[in-house]
Amino acid sequence: MNYSIREAKKEDMKQVLHLIHELALFEKEPNAVEVTVNDLISDGFGTHKLFHCFVAESGNEIVGTALVYTRYSTWKGVVLHLEDLIVTKKMRGTGLGTLLLNEVVKYGYELGVKRICWEVLDWNDPAINFYESKGADVKRDWDVVHLDENGIQNFIKNI
Amino acid sequence: MNYSIREAKKEDMKQVLHLIHELALFEKEPNAVEVTVNDLISDGFGTHKLFHCFVAESGNEIVGTALVYTRYSTWKGVVLHLEDLIVTKKMRGTGLGTLLLNEVVKYGYELGVKRICWEVLDWNDPAINFYESKGADVKRDWDVVHLDENGIQNFIKNI
Numbered sequence: 630m631n632y633s634i635r636e637a638k639k640e641d642m643k644q645v646l647h648l649i650h651e652l653a654l655f656e657k658e659p660n661a662v663e664v665t666v667n668d669l670i671s672d673g674f675g676t677h678k679l680f681h682c683f684v685a686e687s688g689n690e691i692v693g694t695a696l697v698y699t700r701y702s703t704w705k706g707v708v709l710h711l712e713d714l715i716v717t718k719k720m721r722g723t724g725l726g727t728l729l730l731n732e733v734v735k736y737g738y739e740l741g742v743k744r745i746c747w748e749v750l751d752w753n754d755p756a757i758n759f760y761e762s763k764g765a766d767v768k769r770d771w772d773v774v775h776l777d778e779n780g781i782q783n784f785i786k787n788i
Numbered sequence: 789m790n791y792s793i794r795e796a797k798k799e800d801m802k803q804v805l806h807l808i809h810e811l812a813l814f815e816k817e818p819n820a821v822e823v824t825v826n827d828l829i830s831d832g833f834g835t836h837k838l839f840h841c842f843v844a845e846s847g848n849e850i851v852g853t854a855l856v857y858t859r860y861s862t863w864k865g866v867v868l869h870l871e872d873l874i875v876t877k878k879m880r881g882t883g884l885g886t887l888l889l890n891e892v893v894k895y896g897y898e899l900g901v902k903r904i905c906w907e908v909l910d911w912n913d914p915a916i917n918f919y920e921s922k923g924a925d926v927k928r929d930w931d932v933v934h935l936d937e938n939g940i941q942n943f944i945k946n947i
Contacts, residue, residue: 649862661863663902668865679860701838701857703808703872704820705937706827713862734935734943743822745935752929764939770911771932776893776904778864780923784893 632692632720634728637682642669644691645682648715656750680712683732685725692720695729697736702744709737711747726759748773791851791879793887796841801828803850804841807874815909839871842891844884851879854888856895861903868896870906885918907932 637645643666653662672679685693693716700710711733716725737745749756749767757767776784796804802825812821831838844852852875859869870892875884896904908915908926916926935943 653863658863664862664865669862672860672865679858679866696860696862698860699838700859700869701831701855701871703823703828703855704812704817706823706831707838710859712860731947734940735947737935738940738944742940743937745940747933748930749933750929751931760933763935764942765933765935766939768932768934770909771907772910773927773930773932774906774908774919774924775927776922776924778902780925781893781897781901781904783923785897788890788894 632685632687632725634683634685634732637673637684637694639670639674641682641684641691641694642666642673645669645684645694645696648691648694648717649713651717652713652715681736683729683736685716685720685729687720692717693725693729695733697733699740699742700746705743707740707742708744708746709733709740709742711745714747727763730763791844791846791884793842793844793891796832796843796853798829798833800841800843800850800853801825801832804828804843804853804855807850807853807876808872810876811872811874840895842888842895844875844879844888846879851876852884852888854892856892858899858901859905864902866899866901867903867905868892868899868901870904873906886922889922 646666646669650662653659673682680696680698683695684691695711696713697709697711700708702708714726714729734745749760761767805825805828809821812818832841839855839857842854843850853872854870855872856868856870859867861867873885873888893904908919920926
């Protein structure tokens with residue numbers, strides 16, 4: 630199938646949000662997405678850009694996306710974080726994930742970062758195998774911690 | 789023991805770096821820290837601030853620190869990330885970790901974020917118990933992935 634990878638435009642955000650919803654469903658959190666198309670447009674394309682986004686386009690359809698931003702490591706300085714790497718279901722196994730990851734790593738390399746990091750669900754073996762095949766280190770002893778909106782409010786009440 | 793929590797100043801970065809080294813040793817990666825005092829000063833106090841830092845001061849000594857920055861969640865929008873929460877060994881168990889976390893959560897609350905996130909080593913039971921006691925959710929099914937500097941270079945060669 631014919632597709633191309635390019636930087637995202639505002640006009641892509643509606644379809645990117647569809648992919649974000651598709652991923653949330655796959656990750657068993659179908660109701661977790663609160664971000665809107667307008668949020669993605671203002672946050673990604675305003676004067677203070679909060680992320681950088683690549684898309685894979687096939688015809689007029691966005692069939693994959695990679696969304697990144699920089700973080701700060703107290704060990705390595707500026708690092709690049711890959712928040713989402715999404716390939717729509719019907720396009721999996723076509724090499725599209727590799728092409729998107731290529732763009733992400735090239736982008737990080739050009740920024741001169743000493744690390745590119747992301748997170749993966751420990752039961753998502755296809756993703757883990759893919760990342761490890763690309764030389765990434767899945768750190769099974771590091772867990773992610775969240776204090777969510779309710780948690781923040783309860784915490785504040787109890788200070 | 790008498791101590792106060794305040795926003796960090798440039799002049800604190802030397803002692804903050806000592807705490808960063810202390811944490812790296814505890815995390816069994818004593819040689820991982822490449823960041824310098826000058827990096828912390830320029831990255832935290834330049835025109836484009838890459839992090840926000842709180843310190844706990846006892847006399848003239850910095851005995852704890854919390855370092856945060858914002859990230860972007862495609863589910864929740866802007867979130868706050870706690871990169872490091874460090875209490876120097878001799879001060880553990882004095883309630884200093886709670887005071888530092890209080891500042892972090894207040895800061896996130898004032899920013900209006902819907903999530904505060906961080907990472908923890910799965911064998912660090914005192915930290916996990918502390919975070920869970922504060923209402924945080926330790927997501928044991930989410931692992932951290934790193935593509936390090938060598939990994940990036942190898943990846944680029946093989947594109």
